[in-house]
Amino acid sequence: MGVRQWIDSWPVYRQFSDGDPLGRGASVKSGTSAKLNPRVNTAEKVVKSVCPYCAVGCGQDVYVQDGKVTQIEGDPDSPVSRGRLCPKGSASLQLTTGSAREHRVLYRRPHGTEWEELELDVAMDMIADRVIEARRHGWQWEQNGLRVRRTLGFASLGGATLDNEENYLIKKLFTALGAVQIENQARV
Structure with a gap:
């Protein structure tokens, strides 16, 4: 790669040379990012939901593929959150697919030290x-x-x-x- 091509590959240089000083257009895209596909492209359907973490009620778009939740994002149509989620809401995919989620009843007897399945x-x-x-x-x-x-x-x-x-x-x-x-x- 020549010096000129190397300089042309810098996003900041492209911003000013392409007339995009705020960096909101194509000038800030790299070759790698241009090849990326959104995680939600493969979803069969999008289900509207509400974040379960607090009483604010932020809207969520739940992406489903083969009957399983694949991604959860903020709902831009929500008048409450306008597509934004807090860190807890952004991590709510773990509620459905996280490896730490229990799918069984665990019980620890009084004064016990071990959990048992019931x-x-x-x-x-x-x-x-x-x-x-x-x-x-x-x-x-x-x-x-x-x-x-x-x-x-x-x-x-x-x-x-x-x-x-x-x-x-x-x-x-x-x-x-x-x-x-x-x-x-x-x-x-």
């Missing part, structure tokens, strides 16, 4: 038994002569990854069980 039905029965027992032992009909009909035996702390409808149903469930300590992290 069947989902067994784990759900354990949770139900503990809720019933905590409700039975912590139930209060009255306090200071006032009828309260509540339990302080358990509480609910919801997460911002749930949408309004899910949070509404959880609130109804815990209220029906007599819990009064119900909060959501999205409000904090």
